[in-house]
Amino acid sequence: MKLRHSALALVATATFALTINAPVLAEASSHNHHEIHWGYEGVGAPSHWGDLKEDYHLCKDGQQQSPIDIGATVDASLPAISVAYKPGPLTVVNNGHTIQVNYSNGSQIEVDGKKYSLLQFHFHAPSEHTFNGKPADMVIHFVHKDEDGKLGVIDVSLQKGKANPTIQAIWDNMPATEGKKEVATEINAANLIPSGLSYFNYSGSLTTPPCSEGVNWMVLKQPIELSEAQIAAFTKIFPMNARPVQPLHGRHVKTH
Numbered sequence: 464m465k466l467r468h469s470a471l472a473l474v475a476t477a478t479f480a481l482t483i484n485a486p487v488l489a490e491a492s493s494h495n496h497h498e499i500h501w502g503y504e505g506v507g508a509p510s511h512w513g514d515l516k517e518d519y520h521l522c523k524d525g526q527q528q529s530p531i532d533i534g535a536t537v538d539a540s541l542p543a544i545s546v547a548y549k550p551g552p553l554t555v556v557n558n559g560h561t562i563q564v565n566y567s568n569g570s571q572i573e574v575d576g577k578k579y580s581l582l583q584f585h586f587h588a589p590s591e592h593t594f595n596g597k598p599a600d601m602v603i604h605f606v607h608k609d610e611d612g613k614l615g616v617i618d619v620s621l622q623k624g625k626a627n628p629t630i631q632a633i634w635d636n637m638p639a640t641e642g643k644k645e646v647a648t649e650i651n652a653a654n655l656i657p658s659g660l661s662y663f664n665y666s667g668s669l670t671t672p673p674c675s676e677g678v679n680w681m682v683l684k685q686p687i688e689l690s691e692a693q694i695a696a697f698t699k700i701f702p703m704n705a706r707p708v709q710p711l712h713g714r715h716v717k718t719h
């Protein structure tokens with residue numbers, strides 16, 4: 464009797480919760496019934512990320528978040544980045560937030576005696592980091608992990624100019640909706656790294672939920688180019704997928 468009573472109470476509570484949440488649930492994305500998915504507009508916009516899930520709390524209360532505006536910098540003797548990427552068959556994923564190219568063939572970078580393996584690279588439009596308040600047209604984030612599990616990201620600005628053949632090979636195979644495409648076409652991520660490897664450096668976070676911190680950001684100063692049509696092909700699928708800049712909270716951006 465007691466059990467039955469509390470079971471009824473539970474049903475009543477659940478019904479009530481469902482009623483008051485109904486307008487929010489109706490707006491939630493179609494591929495899950497209860498969860499509001501993160502994104503770049505509406506109820507899942509960046510200003511709400513920290514409230515969508517307990518796991519995402521750093522998105523609102525983290526003190527070392529990314530991206531940031533790169534304005535004032537401090538001079539430092541930053542270690543050189545050496546890039547050793549290899550060509551591999553192309554795997555392109557549309558994960559609903561960006562176009563991502565997965566990499567798993569031992570491509571790596573070495574910075575300050577530390578080796579980081581390339582896991583994937585992906586795109587944002589416009590760039591997430593801004594430079595004295597201005598974003599680049601797009602950006603590529605090359606995401607690496609070192610042996611201790613620490614993430615290091617190389618950020619390469621893309622600016623409107625000549626068509627880029629490596630990006631074209633990716634665009635030719637990118638799924639317009641969520642999904643994955645694996646093709647025999649070889650791609651070399653090294654072709655998307657500029658010749659100059661001078662960079663800005665600071666400690667930040669993932670720019671998407673869960674906004675985990677401890678990410679070593681290496682923001683290259685030299686951009687590479689892609690054409691206006693190539694920018695349009697990406698923004699047709701993702702009109703805007705950049706998180707707004709976050710407070711520095713006392714951090715300094717180092718450069719050399």
Ligand SMILES: [Zn+2]
Nearest residue numbers: 585587604670
């Ligand atoms: Zn990114």
